[in-house]
Amino acid sequence: MLQVKVFVFSPIQENTYLVYNETGDALIIDPGCYFGAEQEQLQQFCTDKSLTPVQLLNTHCHLDHVFGNKWVAKTYGLELYTHPNEQKVLEFAPISGQKWGLPFENYQGPIHFLHEGDTIHLGNDKLTVIEAPGHSPGSICFYCAAQNFIISGDVLFRESIGRTDLPGGDHETLLKSIRKKLYSLPDETVVYSGHGMPTKIGHEKQHNPFIQG
Secondary structure, X not given: OOEEEEEEEOOOOEEEEEEEOOOOEEEEEOOOOOOHHHHHHHHHHHHHOOOEEEEEEXXXXXXXXXXXXXXXXXXXXXXXXXXXHHHHHHHHHHHHHHHOOOOOOOOOOOEEEOOOOOEEEEOOEEEEEEXXXXXXXXXXXXXXXXXXXXXXXXXXXXOEEOOOOOOOOOHHHHXXXXXXXXXXXXXXXXXXXXXXXXXXXXXXXXXXXXXXX
């Protein structure tokens, strides 16, 4: 059974997810650890729980979601998995960091590409990749049907949606992704977003002012 641990990292207050199970293996999703103390916090949790990170995943590659990619790759010997349309976003991320006064060293290793319907395995548990562009051109989500949760990146928030004014963003595409991909999931599905508190699909259908009809 999968456990989901969230860390809130960096001045941008990004949600970094560690997904693990009884095997002791773990997935690191969107490592936003910017400061050394945040890296130590993530590493200490893994040590305390006797966890071994086995895969590094990005829902998308805006700077706040990739701050810790290089550190995770070096610390745990991992390579990056994300959507191919995010490669250019990743390359641009350090420029954004300079612009916002948050310089960082980017991940430079191999990139493995994920697509709609791909499966991420962790022992007997699995996550399915859902493509949901709009906030970023290659935004993907990781859905666990067996346990009714989805890690959505910055696609859908509690009573809000991802911004679409950054390069590669498109408002209508984002709305379409949410309506067709996320709102088709069961209402009880828990949404673990890239920022803020969790929500549920059913709650968003009723209360999200950005998605109507």
